[in-house]
Amino acid sequence: xxxxxxxxxVIFYLLAAVIVICSILAVTTRRILRAATYLxxxxxxxxxxYFMLDYTFLGSVQIAVYAGGILVLFVFSILLTSHxxxxxxxxxxxxxxxxxIAAIAGIVTCGYALFTYPWSSTAVGEAQSIQQIGHALxxxxxxxxxxxxxxxxxxxxxxxxxxxxxxxxx
Amino acid sequence: MExxxxxxxxxxxxxxxxxxxxxMTRKNMLMMLISIELMLNAVDINFAVFNRFLFPGQMxxxxxxxxxxxxxxAETAIAIAIIIxxxxxxRNIDADNLDDMKY
Numbered sequence: 001x002x003x004x005x006x007x008x009x010v011i012f013y014l015l016a017a018v019i020v021i022c023s024i025l026a027v028t029t030r031r032i033l034r035a036a037t038y039l040x041x042x043x044x045x046x047x048x049x050y051f052m053l054d055y056t057f058l059g060s061v062q063i064a065v066y067a068g069g070i071l072v073l074f075v076f077s078i079l080l081t082s083h084x085x086x087x088x089x090x091x092x093x094x095x096x097x098x099x100x101i102a103a104i105a106g107i108v109t110c111g112y113a114l115f116t117y118p119w120s121s122t123a124v125g126e127a128q129s130i131q132q133i134g135h136a137l138x139x140x141x142x143x144x145x146x147x148x149x150x151x152x153x154x155x156x157x158x159x160x161x162x163x164x165x166x167x168x169x170x
Numbered sequence: 171m172e173x174x175x176x177x178x179x180x181x182x183x184x185x186x187x188x189x190x191x192x193x194m195t196r197k198n199m200l201m202m203l204i205s206i207e208l209m210l211n212a213v214d215i216n217f218a219v220f221n222r223f224l225f226p227g228q229m230x231x232x233x234x235x236x237x238x239x240x241x242x243x244a245e246t247a248i249a250i251a252i253i254i255x256x257x258x259x260x261r262n263i264d265a266d267n268l269d270d271m272k273y
Binding site: 028042061062077078082096102114133152160162169 | 173175177178179181183184185186187188189190191195196197198200201203204205207208211214215218219223224226228229230232233235236237240241242243244245246247248250252253254255257263264
């Protein structure tokens with residue numbers, strides 16, 4: 001993406017703010033439909049992050065599968081299993097404190113490990129074109145992924161059949 | 171690509187542990203599933219970022235992310251089918267009420 005450095009910075013901070021705020025709101029709000037909406041914003045901002053990294057194909061997959069497919073499933077199942085506007089039960093205080101402690105301890109531990117590791121990051125060059133990705137996904141040589149691709153397609157078929165079997169009326 | 175790698179990592183770190191917090195505190199199974207989605211998404215960001223910044227000439231991390239997204243879709247579909255089935259049986263999807271397996 002050829003943008004001015006300043007514009008890139010601004011867009012990055014905007015996406016970062018959306019991701020951080022919406023992901024925290026998604027797990028703290030008590031209305032479940034709102035949680036799904038905040039999840040949608042988080043997923044779209046993640047797609048924006050992928051676009052900023054020049055991974056346009058990954059960003060499109062993120063929007064199509066996550067924001068388009070999974071979110072629709074979520075909204076349908078939320079509307080099927082709860083009344084609109086109903087608030088979920090408040091979780092107990094000890095549970096919330098335990099969760100908060102676990103989350104903060106995890107952030108501190110992982111943050112310490114990440115910030116003390118000597119990275120040698122060099123983001124240079126162009127990202128791969130969609131043509132290269134397509135060849136990698138259906139090739140049979142080294143660093144090509146025909147077998148996992150087919151395995152995922154079989155997995156999706158099994159998952160469709162399984163979902164129908166589980167959710168059908170008896 | 172002026173933004174340093176650590177900025178991206180910190181975003182996904184916050185997102186992941188928001189998911190951990192939600193998974194530990196929520197009772198509603200759909201909310202737990204939403205938390206799992208947040209965690210999966212944070213891991214996908216990490217794969218893409220490490221690929222882009224540490225190994226810019228290759229695309230293994232990105233392809234792993236694509237497969238992870240496909241598997242997350244499958245997992246969500248199955249989980250939602252199970253949740254709807256549970257709702258049909260006991261009219262409730264709180265994890266606390268699932269202590270007996272017989273209907």
